[in-house]
Amino acid sequence: MSVVDSPDSSGVAAALTTDERAELERLRTEVADLRSAPPPQPPARRRIRWASVGSAVLLVLGLLLVPVSVFAVWTHNQLSETDRFVATVGPVLEDPAVQSTVADRVTAEIFAQVNVQGLANEAVDALAAQGLPAPIVDRLHGLTGPLADGTRNFVGSKVHELVSSPAFVAAGERALTITHQQIAAALAGQSSALVVQGGETVLDLAPFIDAAKQQLVASGFELAGKIPEIHPTIALFPASTLIRAQTLYSLLDVTATWLPWVTLALLVGGVLLARRRRRATLVVGLAVMGIMLVVAGALLAVRGIVVGSVAEQSAAAVGSTYDIVVRFVRAALRTLFVVGLVVALAAWVTGPSNTAVRLRGALSRGVGALRRGGFARRLAAGPVGPWVHDHRVLLRTVLVVLAALVVVLWDRPSGWTVLTVALVLVVLLGVVELLDQPRSLVTADADGSPGSPGLDGGPS
Incomplete structure (x- = not known):
């Protein structure tokens, strides 16, 4: 290898090989290029994807409105529909704990007005004044206590029989119907028994008296029909309270109709x-389930507060009443929990996780086994298989939409209703997958040779 003499930068000759000089020239070129290159640009800021921001805002608003929609619809139904109100509150009259509490209260009020032991003692004293021997008077005074207790037990048993009788329950439901009709009419601004007099909202008892007259006449007490028309009133609350209630009623009348649809539109x-989108769907399903659990826990906490605020002897009746009144709310929470579960499962099953992929593979192999052989060839040779293959996307979409409409239009769907609809939908989608046979299968061999379709409709 030759050696070349060349002076260095200090004037001292240095012997470099040809390779070393080539390497030196390359390095000098790289340094010059680096010095002449423009300065590096700062890293570009990550652009905000406004669609994702909008998605987050819509999902948060929609999820917040889910429990609001539940309570708005429930409250509106109770205020505006007498039949639903009676169906909600009426069972309270049939609850044993409530009947026992009412009977005990009625019995206590009766004996607060009638002192049986005092009346018996007065009778014994009157006999003593008439010359009854003192020993007998003393013995009779000793019997007045047991007499009062026996009388109280007798009256209590009769009151319990009355309160638990179907006639009492029917009368209570009639009273609830009349009361609710009057309240609903007042809230809607219509003519009702609730009227404003002198800054107070008063209850006009005339409708109730008319109802009682009709009931008495129907029972055979014809003299009740001669009772004249009277309008006694009972002061209830300030007129401003009724005005605020009417405003709230009007707001509920509008929001309860549209709020659930607005909530659904926000989530979609x-x-x-x-x-x-699949992950967002999974998040929505899980979030709805979590919200329903939180609301159910809040209802349970409120029950504890309500029951704890009353006397111990009334706690059982108050607890039963609370459970009966909110039972439709709890049913709605269970239904929405199941809806969230179905949505989350659908998003997970169609996702890329290993478990979901294995599950789909197992289902595909099962359906594929049914689609092989003569059955598949007969489907492909006829009009059904090719038609389903050409319209498979439309058929799947229609089935999903129909399932959703069944749940939405069902009157008070339960969690079992949602599960049943979901299972039927899965079966129908499986039938579509089974019938999906392209016409090219006519030329396929029975053993699944090339030309037989796979699960996606193409060659396997």
Whole structure:
């Protein structure tokens, strides 16, 4: 290898090989290029994806409105529909704990007005004044206590029989019906028994008296029909309270109709705007389940507060009443919990997780086994298989939409209703998958040779 003499920067000759000089020239070129290159640009700021921000906002608003929609619809139904109100509150009259509490209270009020032991002692003293021997008077005075207790037990048993009788329950439901009709009419601003007099909201008892007259006449007491029309009133609360209640009623009348649909639109819009729609759907399903659990826990906590605020002897009746009144709310919470569960499961099953992939593979192999052989060839040769294959996306979409409409339009759907509809939907989707046979299968061999379709409709 040759050696070349060349002076260095200090004037001292240095012997470099040809390779070393080439390497030196390369390095000098790289340094010059680096010095002449423009300064590096700062890293570009990550652009905000406004669709994702909008998706998050819509999903949060929709999830917050889910429990609001539940209570708005329930409250509106109780205020505006007498039949639903009676169906909600009426069973309270049939609850044994409530009947026992009412009977005990009625019995106590009766004996607060009638002192049986005092009346018996007065009778014994009157006999003593008439010359009854003192020993007998003393013995009779000793019997007045047991007499009072026996009388109280007798009256209590009769009151219990009355309160638990079907006639009492029917009368209570009639009273609830009349009361609710008057309250609903007042809230709607219509003519009712609730009227404003002198800054107070008073209850006009005339409708109740008319109802009692009709009931008495129907029972054979015809003299009740001669009772004249009277309008006694009972002061209830300030007129301003009624005005605020009417405003709230009008607001509920509007929001209860549209709020659930607005909530659904917000959730659907949030999912459509999301970058990862399947994950957003899974989040919505899980969030709805969590919200329903939180609301159910809140109802349980409120029950404890309500029951703890009353006397011990009334706690059982108050607890039963609370459970009966909110039972439709709890049913709605269970239904929405199941809806969230179904949505979350659907998003998870169609996702990329290993477990979901294995599950789909197992189902696909099962359906694929049914689609092989003569059955598949007969389907492909006829009009059904090719038609289903050409319209499979439309059929799946229609089935999903129909299932959703069944749940939405069902009157008070339960959790079991949602589960049943979901299972039927899965079966029908499986039938569509089974019948999906392209016409090219006519030329396929029975053993699944090339030309037989796979589960996606293409060659296996």
